[in-house]
Amino acid sequence: MKKSEKEKYLVTAALPYANGYLHIGHIAGAYLPSDIYVRYKRLIGDDVIFICGSDEYGTAIEMSAIKENVTPKEIIDRYHFSNKQAFEDLSIKFDIYSRTSNDIHTKTAQDFFLNLYNKGILTQKKEKQLYSEKEKRFLADRFVEGTCPKCGNEEARGDQCEDCGSNLSPLELINPRSKISGDTPVVKESTHYYIPLDKLQPEIEQWIKTKKNWKANVINYCNGWFKTGLKSRAITRDLDWGVKVPLENNEGKVIYVWFEAPIGYISATKELFIEKGNPDGWKDYWCSENSKLIHFIGKDNIIFHAIVFPAMLKVYGDFVLPDNVPANEFLNQEGNKLSKSKGHGVLVKDIVKDFPPDVVRYTLTSILPENKDSDFHWTDLQSKNNSELAGILGNFINRTVVFAKNKFDNKIPQRYETEKVDDEILNFIKSQKKVISDCYEKFRFKDALNETMNVARAANKYFNDCEPWNLIKSNPQRCETVINNCLQICHSLAILISPVLPTSADRILKILNKDKKDFVWNNAGEICLNHNDELGESEILFPQIDDKQIQAQINSTGMEEIQGDNLITIDDFSKVHLKVAKVIKCENVEKSKKLLKLQIKVGENEKQIVAGIAEYYKPEDLLGKLIVIVDNLKPTKLMGIKSEGMLLAAKKDKDLTLITVDKEINSGSLIN
Ligand SMILES: [Zn+2]
Structure with a gap:
């Protein structure tokens, strides 16, 4: 090499x-x-x-x-x-x-395939596989469905049963059928190429032992597999959609x-x-x-x-x-594992429509699952933006440039003799630069971000301690030096934060009216801005995100934040009187496709309720049924018909089912 x-x-x-x-x-x-x-x-x-x-x-x-x-x-x-x-x-x-x-x-x-083939590394094995005569094709795992031999689920996939989680091979399925045509497949032999990972294991295991700086979670996974022992693995399949096997007499293989x-x-x-x-x-x-x-x-x-x-x-x-x-x-x-196959989760294409990329990047960086699984909550995005991005980083940049604009004609003021505090903050930035570098080199991004924000925290403290709003009256030269120093720190912050917040870093440069000439890591903590240079236009880097915006996201992603305002007390719940009721009469409502009119018995009382379930139940289905109602709902009228309660039903997409009781019980029974 x-x-x-x-x-x-x-x-x-x-x-x-x-x-x-x-x-x-x-x-x-x-x-x-x-x-x-x-x-x-x-x-x-x-x-x-x-x-x-x-x-x-x-x-x-x-x-x-x-x-x-x-x-x-x-x-x-x-x-x-x-x-x-x-x-x-x-x-x-x-x-x-x-x-x-x-x-x-x-x-x-x-x-790549041919190289390994020509070296004689690949082995060949005959395998029994399911074949559809009707479709003239082998049916790979996902193309077959049948009964799980472990739990009896009739819709188990060829590679896995989603009900019991067992890994399966298509041949284990009872009553297999093609997912495409429903055809019952036959068993046919097919020859496949294998890479002998079992033989390669000692060499790979030895090599990984030399990797002292790998993350513990990665090493642990690897050792787990070595312990079980690697197996020879098929590298070809009978499929249409794939890279064709580049050998003669291997039609239909990829x-x-x-x-x-x-x-x-x-x-x-x-x-x-x-x-x-x-x-x-x-x-x-x-x-x-x-x-x-x-x-x-x-x-x-x-x-x-x-x-x-x-x-x-x-x-x-x-x-x-x-x-x-x-x-x-x-x-x-929210406790649900994000997986593409299950289809939930916040999609990138959606979140970027509603929030700036840097706000998303910042939030995700701060909760990266580096060593263990972590959780995303919409309320985190709000608090990270409001109290950290806006409250710490945005605040320092903004108060500095606004001060320079108002008091120094939007120019970089003079840097007179510095004092100990001025040098200390720059030295702190220089030492943080090494700390942050070390985090990045070790793939500890959460720590890197936190250490970067510590620079912004220290910058705010420096601003507060120096009290430039007093200095401007008591010691204008000293005030110039402090604001000059603060502007240098803004430039340093733009450099340090740019890996995580690239767009914001560019915006800070624009606010400072500074080109990218000095924009290198080493310049963090250095003096890069010249006095008397004009500043750019100031702007708010991170506007506040309000509760309404967050609630809209919670609603649209179907993610319930069960905390804070959404929790109810037992007293709240006891205000709702849920009771068992018996349907004694039921009929369609004239001119309505959706409504049914029910006469119900709640203990000794008879009531009438109107419910939007006609698309799911026929009147005769309900007669004699025990259902669950809200008994103390204020009466209302639907299409001119009085309704004195509400029945409970579960609805998902196009399915609806009434809530009923598990065994016979007197109507009027209280549910709690
Ligand atoms: Zn199963």
Whole structure:
């Protein structure tokens, strides 16, 4: 392997699967930390490239296409372009955002396969698989459904039963059927290629032992897999949608997506350097002794990036192996695990419409799941913005520039002889610069942010302690020096905060009317602004976020914040009289498709209620039923008909079911 003159950094972020929209959990897992890291590295002058792209093959995409009756290409185009835009909207700036459906990736992945094949590394095995005669295709795991042998769930998937969580293989399913046509498949043999990870384990295990600086969570996962023992793993499948196996007599076979997707990092780097007009340039990063490969991922990807892909690179030869794999744990939202398959979570494309990118970046950075799972709450976003961004950072910048504008004609005042306090604050910034650097180098982004905010906190204290509003009268020269110093600190803060808040850093520079000439990490704590230079226009960096905005988000994302104002006391609850009632008469309401009129008995009383359930129940269905009502609701009229209560029903989308009682009980019984 050759050696380039300067150390290089090859930073990758997990390739998002182009079968769904990105949510904030993905961002907190891999993308925000990697973007912050790359920005920091560039500020200290390191040579970095930042690689990402869409992962566009696999059965889930093919399945979505079949379900929606569109081509897989339509599915991947939709999510590729949307996710690309979402990253841009969050100021996550890759050097390239490629896609694995590109030709260059096909070539690179096929070359990789052939290299291992020609070296005799791959093994072949005959496998029994389900085959649909009707569709003339093998049915991969997600294309089959049947009864779970463990729990009897009749809709278990070929790879997993979602009811009991068992991992399954399609052949274990009882009464398997094709998810596409419902056809009953037959068992047929198919030959597949395998990579013998079991044989490669000792070498990989030895290599990981040398990684003293990897995060504990990553090392622990790896050791867990080593203990169980790696297994030989199939790298081909019988599918249409994928990179074709580049061997004769292998029609209908593609390279398994887990094997082919990480090669996408290499293809994307090649593509980047072709665009730069330097087609061999990618080798300086992938095949050079002093290049450092760093994979940012979420914990679900650790096995592929810390074990499998390194094993692949090793057997291919000539490639650098990862220097670090700083994987994060998961970000939960109100206790629900954010997952693309379950479909909830705050989508990036939505949150960027309502909040500035830096507010989102700041909030997520402060709760990154670096060592354990963490939680996102909408109220955090509000308090982080209002009390930290606006209250600490924005406050210091604003009070400084407004003072200069009002008292010094919007110019940078003179820097006379400094006093001890002035030097102390600059020295503190210089020492913090090292502390923050150390955090970034160790992938401790939450700590880096906190230490950065400590600079802003110290700056506010300095402003308060110096009391420039008094100095302007008592000692105007001293006042000039203090405000000059504060403006220098604003510049330093812009540098230090820019990895996390790139847009705000640019805005601070604009407010200071300063170019990017001195905008390097080393200049934090240094004097970079010249006295008498004109300042720009001041503006509020972080406007307040009010309760109404946050409540709107809670409502629209269906996330209940069960805390504070939403909690009720037992007294509140006891105001509502819930009772069991018996339906003694029921009829349709004339001219209404939705309403039913019910006569009910509540103990000895008879009442009439009108309910909007005619689309779900026929009058005769309800006769004699015991239902649950709110008995003390103020009477009202619906379509001119009196209603003296409300029945309870559960509704979700287009389903509705009445709340009834579990066993026979007298009507009029109180529910509490
Ligand atoms: Zn099951």
